[in-house]
Amino acid sequence: MDLDETDSGAGLRWKNVARQLKEDLSSIVLLSEEDLQVLIDVPSSDLARELGHSRVAVQGLQNTLQQVLDQREEARQSKQLLELYLQALEKEGSILSKQQEPEAGFSDQRDAVDAGVSTAGSSETALPSQILAALKEKPAPELSLSSQDLELVAKEDPRALAAALNWDTEKTEAVQQACQQELSLRLQQVQSLRSLRSVSAGRGSLPEKPQAPKRARVDPS
Numbered sequence: 001m002d003l004d005e006t007d008s009g010a011g012l013r014w015k016n017v018a019r020q021l022k023e024d025l026s027s028i029v030l031l032s033e034e035d036l037q038v039l040i041d042v043p044s045s046d047l048a049r050e051l052g053h054s055r056v057a058v059q060g061l062q063n064t065l066q067q068v069l070d071q072r073e074e075a076r077q078s079k080q081l082l083e084l085y086l087q088a089l090e091k092e093g094s095i096l097s098k099q100q101e102p103e104a105g106f107s108d109q110r111d112a113v114d115a116g117v118s119t120a121g122s123s124e125t126a127l128p129s130q131i132l133a134a135l136k137e138k139p140a141p142e143l144s145l146s147s148q149d150l151e152l153v154a155k156e157d158p159r160a161l162a163a164a165l166n167w168d169t170e171k172t173e174a175v176q177q178a179c180q181q182e183l184s185l186r187l188q189q190v191q192s193l194r195s196l197r198s199v200s201a202g203r204g205s206l207p208e209k210p211q212a213p214k215r216a217r218v219d220p221s
Contacts, residue, residue: 014038018050025061026193028068029186032146036069076140125164127156135175136165142175142182150183 017035020027028036039047040062048058125132131149138144145153153161154176162172 014042014047015050018042018047021061022051024194026190026197028065029189029193030147031068032149033069033072033144035146036065040065040069072143076143079140125156125160127152127161127164132164140178142179145179145182147183147186150179150186154180154183 013035017031017039020031021039031039044055044059044062047062048055051058051061053061131145131153134144134149135141135153142150142153156176158169158172158176161167161176162169165172167175
């Protein structure tokens with residue numbers, strides 16, 4: 001079984017992520033949801049051996065990883081509910097008047113043509129396919145991605161990204177902004193964890209549950 005696990009991609013993956021945690025436990029905050037799940041699924045005895053900690057301490061770490069994963073899912077559900085609420089408000093309030101559409105029709109078509117030419121002329125995105133798939137398929141994708149992936153998305157050219165995802169520029173820029181905000185939150189939390197760890201020099205033990213990042217509330221009004 002050990003040979004099969006070592007040879008498999010999953011086996012190599014969890015060990016790579018475990019080594020990352022061994023160097024700096026604060027990097028829990030920076031992991032993608034997939035990496036968090038990989039470490040949760042590993043037998044605690046194997047993870048304890050890789051990290052050089054007791055099995056009991058590693059079981060506590062895996063509980064913390066599950067809590068981080070749960071916090072991201074809760075944040076995702078909150079965002080989805082807020083989006084549904086805002087969509088309902090838009091429909092009820094009829095923000096854009098239908099009467100203005102015939103007058104603006106010609107200019108809108110022209111703008112669309114110009115936008116198409118502009119998009120066609122922009123460079124293709126350099127983002128890996130797995131990041132594009134997460135952006136397109138996952139609700140609140142910024143909660144699924146690793147911090148490294150978040151940085152790539154935030155720095156990508158909006159027009160190239162919009163073309164790759166078949167989105168309009170407004171939606172693309174909104175997702176990029178959400179990725180930048182999530183990245184800032186995680187980096188801020190890592191700094192806090194490192195500061196706490198340096199103050200309380202508890203070297204042999206694993207830290208308890210990291211403080212959840214405080215995401216800004218969005219006022220629907």
